[in-house]
Amino acid sequence: MIKIGTIQELREQLRPYRHQKIGLVPTMGYLHEGHLSLVKKARETCDIIVMSIFVNPLQFGPGEDFERYPRDIARDEQLAEKEGVDILFTPSVEEMYPSPVKTTVHVKGITDTLCGASRPGHFDGVATVVSKLFHIVQPDYAFFGQKDAQQVAVIEQMVQDLNMPVDIIPCPIVREADGLAMSSRNVYLSPEEREQATVLYQSMQEAKRKIEQGESDAFRIRSLIMQKIREKKLAEIDYVEVLTYPGLEPIADIGGKRIIIALAVKFGQTRLIDNMIFNL
């Protein structure tokens, strides 16, 4: 595995491989099985796999966890190499943003809801850095975890609207044995918070059972999930929504649609997100 910190060196390294299939796995590091599943998927289709590790300040709001976001580059290097990453791109903030940013990417509409409503500006930061990474790496394929389902919808929209020549490959959520979706932020949880956090998956599983039994009222599904989450005393709901996917429009009756159940719940300082997508 080659480790690269500058844009120029990355472009030079990739030049001989331009006729091959290049895959990009963009991450913010502190790798877990979820990230590694993206690399595994990339290996099915790509000749060269580039993984980026960059904690992007542009997508963190004031008072969010940019400074304390978990970082362990030595461990990440080992995991990436073991999984078969060919090039690990770890630019500094100065390398990615040498001067204050005057150009950003804003995807309208679908960024106004869910995490976009709770974290104003977050998706502008994501779309801008992903757009930069696409221009730098020029991948044929880019791999994203479906845990960030709204992020996937935003990036797919950006790629379509701006004719970016890259195929977006969404990959399934990877969960711990008790159902908690893998996330770099899970390390923030105290043992008690960690135990109670399993309610996210459990509440969606219960909703899934109800849907399979014929429940199609979005309001009732949402209420059921909220009630279940509120049983946990450390859980503070940010949002629970049942929307169309990928359009993220509110709906009353979910019958015959592709929908997402999306949750964001805080445990102390830690905000966790999770979702399930259904084709009904």
Ligand code: PAF
């Ligand atoms: O999903 C993430 O880790 C980040 O939002 C991404 C896509 C790497 C952009 O910084």
